[in-house]
Amino acid sequence: MRVTGQMITTNMMSNINRNKVNMNKKGDQYATGQAIQKPSDDPVIAVRTLKYRTQLTKIEQYLESNIPEALSWMEITEEALGGVSDLIRNINTYCNYGVNGYLELTDRNSIITTLEEYKEQLFELGNTDYAGRYVFTGYRTDTPLMFEEATNGTDKESYTTYTITENLKYEDIISKSYIVGGAEYQAGVTNPDTYVAMAPSIEKANKLKLSYGNLDAVTSVTLTDKNGATITVDTTGTTAKDKDGVAVNPAPSYILDRRSIADYENDPANNTNPYEAGPDEIIYIEETGELILGENVMATAVTYYNISTTYSKTEFEKGDILPEHYFACTAQYYKKEGGNAVLKETIHYTEPSVQNIEYEMNNTQKLTVNTLAKDAISSELCTKIDELISAVNVVFNVKDKITKAETTLKTAPENEKEAIKAYIEQLETEKVLAEKILTEHFENGITVTKEAEEKNNVAVADIGARYTRGQLIESRMQEQETTITELLSDIFYVDLEDAIIEFNSAQLYYNASLQCASKITQNSLLDYLR
């Protein structure tokens, strides 16, 4: 074959160029540390790189944000629940003292301060927040668990009325003792029998305690049996329906009545004792939020054991639980215009039981981080403390009366002294009865705290289990992060030693081709012709 100079030079040039291209490619890898610069260098690596990067971005989000946040949320909740547990134990001990008579009933203030202190602590714990988000309030992390200040009453310019439906059970009905009668001092009475005739006694009533006192009104009480048949009692009468919603006639003649302790105390003569219920009556006491069931109603409630009560309430005290955290309810916001309250907004609050805040912990797993107040903190604790305070007050009120009567005794005319002594005797009896009721409250307090502690324990155990799961997920994600980082660097990043060696060898070939070209094109026949 004929070989010409042009063939050699073009050949040389294309060889030099090929080596240059190779050197350039290896140089890119060396300089960037990346195996490929564009998808066409290796589409398979390009696509895998994209896949791994997406996974890595996700894992980083999980590991750096979602998982640590979930864990610290749970840590804070756990801490608060620990505080609640301590508090419950303290209240329980206190109630035990009360039951066993270790409590010196001498200083009203110290007892009430202690009880108020418990309430305050519960308030602090219930309103625990994680970075400004309340932890016990479900999705409503922007609302505290308990009112931070008292709310407006209906007499103010604007106010919010809650309509709450509270579901209770037959088992929640407790037998409540109350004092009937009791001596009242009347000036000028000389016959001791007058006071003896007013001797106080203890009666029992069937009581259902609602979560709130100081109610506006109870609208209706609905009793439901296991099949769904209902008996609805309101202030006008009773309607009964079978399980298919068909009216049952005749319905029982139950009736819902309002009573007030204040009315009775101010004018016992014209008002019935609020705890005295007729057989067909359901009485609600607006100050305490107690329902008193008459005996016929009680008999029905044995089978119609689901007792659902709808009531409205406007004024809340500081430390009262916000109803939306425990109950499905409706809040209606009113504003006064020209003296008339006008409804401005209605908000429906759904059942809070579904408000689990779930954090994405990895591609497939979600973890509920929050604990709902209704599952961890028994709302009865608050009301129990209130009841204890009022029972303590009753005891001290009687005590005050005795002190006052003893003073009167000293200055009383001789002919009244016997009568006053009889009066004091009656008061002493009343005091004993009041103390007995207080003890009953303390006993009930033990039950309440025990139940509260059980609830708390379940919640603590639950969050503990979730926390452990979170930690497990965290360590697994860390492993995954390592694996994927390795996979990514295996395919996408070049091994630096390899890159250097490959670059050097590419350079070597380039130099060789240059040298060869310089040699081969240097000489020709002319160099030898003289």
Place this chain on the structure above:
Amino acid sequence: MPNTFFGLSIGKKGLYAYQAALNTTAHNASNIDTEGYTRQQTNRTAEVPLSLTSKYGMIGSGVVVSSITSIRDAYFDTKYRFNNAILADNNTKAYYLDTIQSYFSEVNAEGVSAGLDSMFTALSGLSNDVGNTTIRTELTSTSKTFAESLNYLYDSLQTTQTELNQEIKTIAGQINAYAEEIASITRQINTVEVRGDNANDLRDKRELIVDKLSEFANVSTTEIETDYSVAQYIVKIDGAVLVDTYEYFTLEVTAKETSVNQNDVEGLYELKWSSGQGFGSGSPTLGGKLQSLFELRDGNNNKNFNGKTQLADGATEIVVTGANIQSIAELNIPNEDGLLSVGSKQYEYDSFEIKNVNGEYQYIFKLKEPLKTTDATNGEVDIKIGEEVPYKGIPYYMEQINQFARTFAKSFNDIHKEGKDLYGKCEQLDFFTGTYAGTGKELELSEVDQNATKPLDTYYGLTAGNIKVKNALLEDVKKIASALKDPNPNDPNINTDTGLEDNTIIRQLSELQNDVTMFKQGTPSSFLESFIAVLGVAGKEANTFLERQEAIVANAEQQRYSVSGVDQDEEAMDLVKFKNAYDLCSKVISVMNEIYDKLINQTGL
């Protein structure tokens, strides 16, 4: 007995012959590096001998230069040109695919997938803290970046299409110039050769131009000897005559007023022969740079719009049924000024509308001129917009990123619209939207129903080029819907409050990342991955073919050089050879001189 001075004449002929040979060598040597130059050689033959009726027969009469010829083998020319066209095709594809790839900086974690990932990261963060306006802002800004990366791709693809289009025009101009030059050189060659000479250097020049033409398209040449010893020289581009001896045709470039793709840049060029014959821009045998430019500019991976219609004479509306495109996300026909092929005829349409009839899309085109069916039977005919171009070019990539933008935006919006914002309102806002081209206003996106809908009011209006985050959300991040909407959102007086942390909607949005049903390729990330894979494979293929073809062309070039190339050693040797011969002839003359001297001056005295 020959003439007494016969020997002197032989010597003189030798001097002439070798001088000519030396000149040719000099010509070769000085053109050793001239592009397209073919080595020439002087062909010497022994002069016709004198026939003497003598005993010893004929007597040689010296040497004569019979011709100077180029050493060229037409076989290697054809081979070179054929392969050069393929090389140019691959080269152009590799170049433009590299350019397109550089717009998708996916490998360097800066592209659409990276944008998508950071958007989902923000969503995941938001689902943990729904009320946090900082994270909400992070979501809108990452979504904005994501949308902008799609806009950038769209613009870049359009820029590339403009470049391709411009290059087609430039090449058409060059072909025209070459055609003119070939015709003029052919005239010169024929003028020379009619006298019986060889126009070697002119031929070299002509072949060089044809070589250059082969870069643009497949060329073929034919030379036919005619009776008048003048050759007919024909150059054809993909079978169409470019030059016929002294005559040549030019390519006329016109900017099209109609289009066949929604996303094409305006004024794509159309080529036409000056003879009136159409230029087969879609021809699979066109070859060269032109084929790759057309394929890259118009390639839709065989996916054009087609369907059927019932013809009615004089109708100004065409209702297309049984269309192959039954998804708005994949619809990329022009909104206005489109070119519709009805049977064998073409009609322009002003606008079109879509309706959904029992789950099937019907397209209603408003024609600029009424239908004429005089030469066609009334009845069902095929409808299409644009041709099936098998290559994956700009229209294909546009279609893909549009499909991605539309499908993703729709899935995202459908969830977002069902949610309630931080104000407790369900405003049914879209999250992603697009803009109307003229006014710049945000699109009112709706579904296609049984009523005729303007396409711009559907997701057709949203493209990768105009996708954006809704202004209302950018201005007020609290309007991002996060919670489940009210059971009866129509009652403005009743507001069902599920609480701040209700992240149902955000979580559903976040789960779109793993939604394998969104695309037939799977999740949004999978779609982008397979898109990158398609682009990468096309680029790799072009580069591999390029490398292989470079070797083949180099080989063809080597073969040509082997035959036609000038070699310095050879020419040096020729110089020595011919000089020696010249010297010898010169010696012959001096010897002859001596014998004449002897004969004339000294003999017989």
